[in-house]
Amino acid sequence: xxxxxxxxxxxxxxxxxxxxxxxxxxxxxxxxxxxxxxxxxxxxxxxxxxxxxxxxxxxxxxxxxxxxxxxxxxxxxxxxxxxxxxxxxxxxxxxxxxxxxxxxxxxxxxxxxxxxxxxxxxxxxxxxxxxxxxxxxxxxxxxxxxxxxxxxxxxxxx
Amino acid sequence: xxxxxxxxxxxxxxxxxxxxxxxxxxxxxxxxxxxxxxxxxxxxxxxxxxxxxxxxxxxxxxxxxxxxxxxxxxxxxxxxxxxxxxxxxxxxxxxxxxxxxxxxxxxxxxxxxxxxxxxxxxxxxxxxxxxxxxxxxxxxxxxxxxxxxxxxxxxxxx
Numbered sequence: 001x002x003x004x005x006x007x008x009x010x011x012x013x014x015x016x017x018x019x020x021x022x023x024x025x026x027x028x029x030x031x032x033x034x035x036x037x038x039x040x041x042x043x044x045x046x047x048x049x050x051x052x053x054x055x056x057x058x059x060x061x062x063x064x065x066x067x068x069x070x071x072x073x074x075x076x077x078x079x080x081x082x083x084x085x086x087x088x089x090x091x092x093x094x095x096x097x098x099x100x101x102x103x104x105x106x107x108x109x110x111x112x113x114x115x116x117x118x119x120x121x122x123x124x125x126x127x128x129x130x131x132x133x134x135x136x137x138x139x140x141x142x143x144x145x146x147x148x149x150x151x152x153x154x155x156x157x158x
Numbered sequence: 159x160x161x162x163x164x165x166x167x168x169x170x171x172x173x174x175x176x177x178x179x180x181x182x183x184x185x186x187x188x189x190x191x192x193x194x195x196x197x198x199x200x201x202x203x204x205x206x207x208x209x210x211x212x213x214x215x216x217x218x219x220x221x222x223x224x225x226x227x228x229x230x231x232x233x234x235x236x237x238x239x240x241x242x243x244x245x246x247x248x249x250x251x252x253x254x255x256x257x258x259x260x261x262x263x264x265x266x267x268x269x270x271x272x273x274x275x276x277x278x279x280x281x282x283x284x285x286x287x288x289x290x291x292x293x294x295x296x297x298x299x300x301x302x303x304x305x306x307x308x309x310x311x312x313x314x315x316x
Contacts, residue, residue, distance in 0.1 A: 056225050057234040057257040067214050076215040091281055092253035095274070099215040099250065113286060116253070120286035121279035123249055128271060128278035 013037050013084040014106065014140050016046050020061060021086045021147050024048030031147040034061035034085040036069035036078065036102075044069035044081065061085060062093045066100045077101045086144035088137060091116030094123035097133055104134040108144030171195050171242040172264065172298050174204050178219060179244045179305050182206030189305045192219035192243040194227035194236065194260075202227035202239065219243060220251045224258045235259045244302035246295060249274030252281035255291055262292040266302030 013035040020033025029049040036045045045068035050059040062085040070076050079101040083089075088111040089097060095116075097105055105117070116123045117135060124132045171193040178191025187207040194203045203226035208217040220243040228234050237259040246269040247255060253274075255263055263275070274281045275293060282290045 051234060055228050055232050055234045057228065057259075058221060058225060058254045063216060067216060070213050070215065074213050076209060076213045090253060090257075091279065091284075092250045092257065095248060095250035095253070096216045099248075101215075114288075115286075116249075121249065121281055121284045123279055126249070126279045128273075130272075 013041075013043060013082070014086075014108065016043060017061075017084045017086050017108070018140065018143055018147070020046050020048040021144065024050070024061065025147060025151050028052055031151050032061045032085065032087045034065040034083060036065045037082045037084070038069075039080040044072055058092065060090065060093050062089055063096050066096060066102065070100060079103055082106060083133075084139075086140075087111055087148065088115035088117050088119065090114050091121050091123050098123065098129055098131045101131045102133045104136070106136045106139050108138070108140050109148060110137060110141070171199075171201060171240070172244075172266065174201060175219075175242045175244050175266070176298065176301055176305070178204050178206040179302065182208070182219065183305060183309050186210055189309050190219045190243065190245045192223040192241060194223045195240050195242070196227075197238040202230055216250065218248065218251050220247055221254050224254060224260065228258060237261055240264060241291075242297075244298075245269055245306065246273035246275050246277065248272050249279050249281050256281065256287055256289045259289045260291045262294070264294045264297050266297055267299050267306060268295060 017033040017035045021031040025031030029052050033048045035043055038044050045065040047061050047064035049061045082104040083102045084106045086108040088107050112119050175191040175193045179189040183189030187210050191206045193201055196202050203223040205219050205222035207219045240262040241260045242264045244266040246265050270277050
């Protein structure tokens, strides 16, 4: 884990995203959290999944965080911003990152079943993708994956 | 054009989506409109693009319409609903349609540059796609395409 990417283990944007993921899990949401930081590293938005709360299948943590960051700046471009998210973005969120022109995507756990960056349609690799962020995967992967594993084990009652 | 899909030329959900597209264009948005109908054909939501208005790069007409329809029903599943949209959905919106479990997607103009259904990452064809709506493309294609063509010609001052 590069400290320049994530701060120390207990501070920094990925720690904040993990905290958002835990809070989401406590609300009965799939525990995924996301943070958008500006060019100076300041947190512009931090969100957890809110799919159940809002009856909104699109309310993934990273889409909410990008929308909040853009709204807060009054600009639909986040081209000097980094998105931190505890799980590999799905194709919807990867394409949204491209539409918001996010400069860099840092994610935690890889998602072979639902991911859209390193798996599935690999959104940023499509010839038709107009903006490709830098991508760093696997940051604090074990913690992010453990949160999800424990959540789904709990649902199954194991 | 099948009348069961779209009503008559001047009524029906695709006509309504085209009206939303025109209204969006008049607001300075890329002229795309979308409608979600329920199992009885009733309009649950109708939206135009609102990317500029809300500084929200994800505020595509069809994502807004699906969110509004789901919120109105208090359910994040739209598995008995049809999405009508004047332009082939981008990969973000196609994946959102899958997440909302939309039953059927009916679109107007094909979008070789930005589309994500028949072009680009072809979201519904990915092995990792968990829900594949029925897809009907090219409904009132010429009208939908003309709206976009005229809008972009206007921006270029031609």
